[in-house]
Amino acid sequence: MEDQENMNWDKYLERINYHGSLETTLATLKELQETHQLNVPFENLDIHYGTEIILDIPRIFHKVVEKKRGGFCYELNGLFYELLKFLGYKVTMISARVHSRVNGYGKEYDHLVIVARIGDDDYITDVGYGEFAFHPLVIEMDIIQRDPRGEFMVDDYDEEYIRIKKIEGEGYNPEYIFTLRERTFQEFAEMCHYQQTSPQAYFTQNKLITRPIQDGRITLTDDYLKIKSGEGVHEVLISDKESFDILLFQHFNIRIENSV
Numbered sequence: 001m002e003d004q005e006n007m008n009w010d011k012y013l014e015r016i017n018y019h020g021s022l023e024t025t026l027a028t029l030k031e032l033q034e035t036h037q038l039n040v041p042f043e044n045l046d047i048h049y050g051t052e053i054i055l056d057i058p059r060i061f062h063k064v065v066e067k068k069r070g071g072f073c074y075e076l077n078g079l080f081y082e083l084l085k086f087l088g089y090k091v092t093m094i095s096a097r098v099h100s101r102v103n104g105y106g107k108e109y110d111h112l113v114i115v116a117r118i119g120d121d122d123y124i125t126d127v128g129y130g131e132f133a134f135h136p137l138v139i140e141m142d143i144i145q146r147d148p149r150g151e152f153m154v155d156d157y158d159e160e161y162i163r164i165k166k167i168e169g170e171g172y173n174p175e176y177i178f179t180l181r182e183r184t185f186q187e188f189a190e191m192c193h194y195q196q197t198s199p200q201a202y203f204t205q206n207k208l209i210t211r212p213i214q215d216g217r218i219t220l221t222d223d224y225l226k227i228k229s230g231e232g233v234h235e236v237l238i239s240d241k242e243s244f245d246i247l248l249f250q251h252f253n254i255r256i257e258n259s260v
Helices: 009-015 026-039 057-066 073-087 185-197 241-252
Strands: 090-100 111-118 121-125 144-147 150-157 161-168 171-178 208-213 216-221 224-229 232-237
Touching: 009 057, 009 073, 026 073, 026 111, 026 121, 026 208, 057 073, 073 090, 073 111, 073 185, 090 185, 111 171, 150 171, 208 241, 216 241, 224 241
Parallel strands: none
Antiparallel strands: 090 111, 090 171, 111 121, 144 150, 150 161, 161 171, 208 216, 216 224, 224 232
16 A cells, blocks of 8 residues: 555546646635545445544545545545645644534534635635535635535634534524634544444444435435435335445445455
8 A cells, every 4th residue: 555655646636537727726626625525425334344444544545546435524534635735725624513403513523624725715625524515615704605515604603613504495504613723633533433433423323325416416325225316316225235235336336345
């Protein structure tokens, strides 16, 4: 496996099907974030097949780029951060706390997010959240930001935090809260371990692999395949592991070695 200095970032760009400009502009970042989400799924399959997820960039590069897998936030945003830094963007890693309707906001380091500084503005860029904005969101308070995936707003929360919420009709759904304090990759290691080992963690409950398509989303779990396209929804119930494996390859071009 390659060390970080020798990783081929052109292969990463090919993996996410990006063939555009490499200038460190907002337009480039928008394209990178969108194509990344369309081509690299959000998934937790290693957790359910007994493969430990370690915060090691060459290892993640091998998984996502060489083996054409996906990952969850620490992997996908951790690797995307390194790509952006390599391209010349001014980026920092920050910690976010994801909102749950049942439990409220999660713990610190619940989610790894990237902040990119372009000109005089800071932008949240995130390819590791599952369903999120296709384009970076400027950290500017109380304005509606229109995105191909919906309308979003950034606002202050509880004095200490900044919040991202998605506008839904006359109301909104909170996504996550964060501060702009810079973090190191290894600061997320404890929560990364928790997310893949704790019976209380969301990711240990069920297999999940999902990616957006231009007008919807494809999601596969232990129990069902769901394809949302436009206003239509197609759902298939899954009865056994063989069916899951067939659909995993059919819709995500992934085969898991030594799966049980």
